[in-house]
Amino acid sequence: MKRISLRNGNGIPFISLFPTSYSCFSPIIVRVYSSKSISVLSKFRANSNFECLDDALILFKKMVTMKPLPSLVDFSKLLKTIIIMKHYSAVVSLFREMQKLGIPINGVILNSVINSYSLMHHADCGFSVLPIYLKNGISFDVVTFTALIRGFFAENKVKDAVELFKKLVQEKICEPDEVMYATVMNGLSKRGQTEKTLSLLRLMEQGNTKPDIINYSIIIDAPCKDRNLDGAISLLNEMKQKGIPPDIVTYSSLIDGLCKLGQWEKVRILFSEMVSLDIYPNVRIFTILTDGLCKEGKVEDAEEVMRQMVRKGVEPNIIIYTAIMDGYCLRGELDGARRVFDFMIDKKIEPDIICYSVLINGYCKVKQLAEAMQLFHEISQKGSKPDIFTYSILLQGLFEAGKIDSAKKFFAEMLSTGLVPDLYTLCTLLKGYFKYGLVEEAMSFFNKLEREIEYTSIEFYNVVINGLCKNGELDKARVIFEKLSLIGMLPNVRTYTIMINGFSLEGFLDEAKDMLRKMEDNGCMPNNVTYNVFVRGYLRCSKINEMATYMKEMVRKGFSCDADTTELLVNVIRENPSVLDMIPEFRSEYKK
């Protein structure tokens, strides 16, 4: 009621004494509305929020019958609300309805339609909206293009997305703003393209649009996901220096990264830094903490975090309960997990498919297959549907329990439901075959997959190479390993470790040594597992001098013996105590 506007959108001066959203109607015209319609609309204007889609559709029906029609602002707000409710196809239907009824449209409405298509993973449909702009003399703007780019990313068409972005910039079709940069950055960062994401930030710095807090949050999330927390923290400092204050999202990414590295002290420091900046922890960040703790088996600490959170008035959600369940499962404490599960149900929180899958995984790991299967059947009874993760978990469980025929049947059952197995599921199956020495079956399956699947991964090849090595088929493994570079597949630390293990199992320690050198030459650094595998090879052949050399190197690099290596080493020392003098690094551990 305060602001006096001197002109409306068409440049015709008028004085508005009404709050903004009413400004285009005079009070007399407003009375033409039926009182019921206007009350629903006012309620929506005050609080753009619906319980369900039907309520939104009811309002839409009322709006289109009002005379005069409510403003396009009301229509676009309604569409946005429906998008937030994730009923994208409803947005498209309502838009068609508006066109049929001859209701005017504008760029904002059309942009929402494209965005809906993009969120439905139908980039092509989004493009098919473009002629409607032209027909109505509406020009594309940065929002239009951002929605289209988002559509490409949603369909995993990264190249198309980046090309469109580049074209817009190079041909000066539209000047990208923070949101467009954020969309491209996020698309790249989520696909592990950290370097490219960072170079976009540097590109932005040179242009007119300066990176904002969301750009930085996206940028910081990338190295966090790569476990490069030093890189992430230097970007945090960079944004602080530029006077952009980090928010809860930025801290969430950082704390998640630190949790996953088990750097609890740094988690504590960052958490208190956040609180000291008056950023209050929300349910999401508590979830990150709980999950991080549980993944390390620190369930008691996680439960303490949860109690503190409840004390602060934040209600636990299904993700937190699932994390805690997973923590109990990880420790093999299935009774504990089942407490949590039942407690959740008591709290009237319906377990979803992930929750079920976690518990099923727990039962599989302690080989209680009957219990796992019963839960699996309970899913369908409760009206939910098992997904590929659920199937993969049970498939793995059946194989690990040696129930090969059941596993095969179960896989067939999965296919019959129309679910398409992902690479992980297929790897599980392959691993299962190899584990039980079904090398021929595994290899014919592998050959078939290699022919039929468009995109495989290095992990897929790791399974086969490992399977062959463990089944005494080192030569065949070697052939596939040599083939990798030809098909453009880059071996990773696991691939090399598998080969090193393959060689040392056959006693080919020189070849193993060559492989270790080769991986380092290729810029792939050996990790804890690599060194353990390597040292075990020498131990098994009783080549104590070499073993001691590499043991020293391993310790110097901050790695340590795992359970298998320790056991082997203890046996060797028992037979020949003088070995201990050669590796003083191991002495304190040996005493234990």
Next chain:
DNA sequence: CTAGGGTTAG
């Protein structure tokens, strides 16, 4: 300078 597009958890 009102309405539309971007960030964190199982």
